[in-house]
Amino acid sequence: MTIFICKCDNVMQQLTIKNFGPINSLTLDIKDFTLLIGPQASGKSTIAKTIFFFKSLNDDLVKYFIDSIDKKDFSKPTGTYAKAIRQKFLDYFGATTHLNGLELKFRYTENVWISITLEGNHKYVTPNFSKPFEESFKNLVFEGTEFLKRFGRKNPALLTSKDLLNLDTEKRKFIAILTEKCNELFDENRELIFIPAGRSLLATLADQLQFIDSRRLDFLMRTFVDRINIVRPIFNKSLVDIIKERRLLTQLAIDFEKTKLAEEIITRILKGRYQYDKDGEKIFYDNKNYVKLNFSSSGQQESLWILLLLFIMILEQQNVFIVIEEPEAHLFPEAQREIAHLIALVSNLNQSQVVITTHSPYILASFNNLILANKFGESHPDSVSKKIDKKLWVSQDKVYAALVKKGDVKPIIDKELNIVEQEYIDTVSRQINDEFDFLYSLETV
Template identity: 30%
Template sequence: MSEQLHDISVSEMDLTMQEFVKLIRATKSQFGTKIPEMVQNYTKTVKGQINNSAVTHAYELIKKILKADYVNDSDGEKIYFDEHHWVKLMYGSSGQQEAHLFPIAQKDMISLIALMVNATDSRVIITTHSPYILTSSNILLYSEKVENNYRGEEKPVIPRSIRLSYHKFAAYKVENAADSLTSLMDENSHMISTDYIDKVSEITNNELVIR
């Protein structure tokens, strides 16, 4: 999208999209030519040190999601499948990840978001109707509860860097009424209600049958 900004009339967009385009324009100059260069600026500690472990992990997850590598050179942004095969990013971008990303890629995307949230002490808001996104979040929430109480010497199943803290996590459902907001968090399990996830899966399956 950053390559197409000169063709975009911002005044014709809604306010949210206008702010998004302004953000892209303001931050584009900060991007490096490759993924590690782009990520490292956002993983610096308070003292300005780069979190190399987070950079490496993020790079691995991004390549796993893309099934390719990203390069931004003088010819624009590209997705490289190998040394000789690539496609312009503008032709490979995807919106609505729930609809267009394979479930495993959705899981990896949640791991990537969790990694960056923990590495940068950031806050993220995600709107979704995907049971895969909800379930993937639950796994990271559950691992925080279980593995923090485990003191064995074996390697943890879920790395600490991508675990989600129940005390810093919230999930809500928005009902038909604009002012109706209901928490989905289970205080006992420290996870998103599995009953609600099952309901989302059922609704999704019914929609597929109808179509």
């Protein structure tokens, strides 16, 4: 039997939201670089979380196949996968009994989509799948059942150690093949990372982080804490030493120029260097003197794990989809510019995608300059690269920027200049200046 996996043209992914949280109605094409600006409680985080939720469903499908192979049971595949989606939705967004008219839809390719609606009087979260998705899913399940027929019925107690190793190898190979086919179905093979707001709390509790009851944290913060606990031991030496070790002692590929640039940006933002040892997390101001992370500045605490996770992505040359909430939090405008540069460096890795939610006009202005650098760098490469490193330039074609306000989303890219419209950067400054001019004019009255 020929197994069919839906292959579609390279169509931009698209999110549709109706009646969800603050958002009334939205259709959003997912570009490689998405900037969402707006006041608090406007819906920026709702949009970012919803994109991340749908992107992560690929991972849940892979987990379904792994669990089904382990349990040797592929019965009720659609219902089992739908149940996993329903539980994830509740983990991300909480109860749904207060919602009315909710409709969410994510188009992965031209023909493959998943939607979420509320069905019944109890408003149960109900996933719906496009026909091509259902057909591909059905065929993948068939492959899984065929694998179990060949290998799953063997009694481990009757197998030799060599047979068990061979069986484990076959299982790993098959799961790798299924994972690749799931990636193809969802048109998604990036590592997914969500960096939530409120990060400084984790720094304050740095020494107790591994002992925090994760059930007391929301789902995305919980996964963020788990990621930190996994990668923290990597930083038992300085970033400079990590780069040197990778370059001299391993055969792993490294883009030295990008990694060195990232290290320099991070050092300027932190005003020191981070290191983790048996005594906990520290920021060193010189070779000897340091402050423990939980006593460091709020800007250092809030930005630290954005910076370090971005550093790992650049060091490992990872292909990522990353959401960063409020990267500007507690940072001086100069440091906000630096963190925008670091994010841009990551966005230029392979096929990486970035979503940023922000309140900051400095973040928008910084990205505007990087877009302009790419635009004018085509005709004046030497002059522009002396001012702004070419590795930071951002192509205008990959950027989407929108103002999220009162439940509505308004694109704010100037159609002629292909940059963020200046009025959305200068609005508050203009209001403050108008107030100042008015008050100052009273002196002459």
